[in-house]
Amino acid sequence: MGEIWVITSGKGGVGKTTCTANLGTGLALLGKRVAMVDADIGLRNLDVVMGLENRIVYDLVDVAEGYCRLKQALVKDKRVEGLYLLPAAQTKDKTAVSPEQMRSLCQELAREFDFVLIDSPAGIEQGFRNAALAAERALIVTTPEVAAVRDADRVIGLLEATEVAPPLLLINRVRGDMVRRGDMMNIDDMVEVLAIEVLGAVPEDEQIIVSTNRGEPAVLMPHSRAGQAFRLVCRRLLGEDVSLPNVWVPDGWWLRLRRLIGAGSR
């Protein structure tokens, strides 16, 4: 049986979907078979971030309602071997799938795949509960902001009441330069207040926007700093003893210069 993970945050806009896409792709690059499940019914995004939006035939609700078999709804990623997406429905609402349906569906996927990554909707309502109840492990995504960490704490509290194992933390969109001059909370601050194990940290990177523009996860882009961090995070997820990506190291002068020249030539 594979591992079933839910990727959740409470607050919207912290990068759940980006993290799901990059971890899924990164794990597949490391040779794992991965199924990503978009549980955000009515507001599907994972297909777009993955660049697979034109290849969807059936969705999660179709499977739950028995219109198609699970395998028919899985979209195969042609760039990376062993990577699949189960898209959310765009026209239904979050009550279209019951917790039991979600759970049995993920269990079925876990028999075929090494990792099932559920991209949870924001919030702590039914959609989140469906996603959380189907999972065995949880990854909490947050950014170094008061509101995001507060919501993460709320979600951690809610997960404590379920059978999900103690969650891990992924801190997204860290600005090393701001941390160094004391204008952003650092990893230690957040880990201390949340009392949770940290899986990794990912730097803020404008290449993420380029990556979502193209529908190509940043882990596939060799020069993306966020992509590099995600690759490290994937290895940590597999239990490898790699140290946390050092997001506090500022960009070197050559990178700033290159960016300046790049910006000037546009």
Add this chain to the structure above:
Amino acid sequence: MFGWRGRAQVGSPGSGAVARERLRLILVHDRAGCSPELLQALKDEMVTAVSRYLDVDRDGIEIRLVSGERHAVLSASIPVRAVRRAAVSP
């Protein structure tokens, strides 16, 4: 120009430290707010215990969780009317 020489002003803490302190305080309240029943039960038991020895003003009691240096601190303010001299447990 690029912001990489930027420093927090001398003498004032960076906004990161401000964020951390605000977050601590918010979480203390959020976490305590999760179970008001627990706080109430705790309050009732404390008052019962204290009342055995002291004559307290029940209406003036204030019990709440506040943010300490590293941990939450249970702060209780219990106005005392008089000491019960006969309060010797058997």
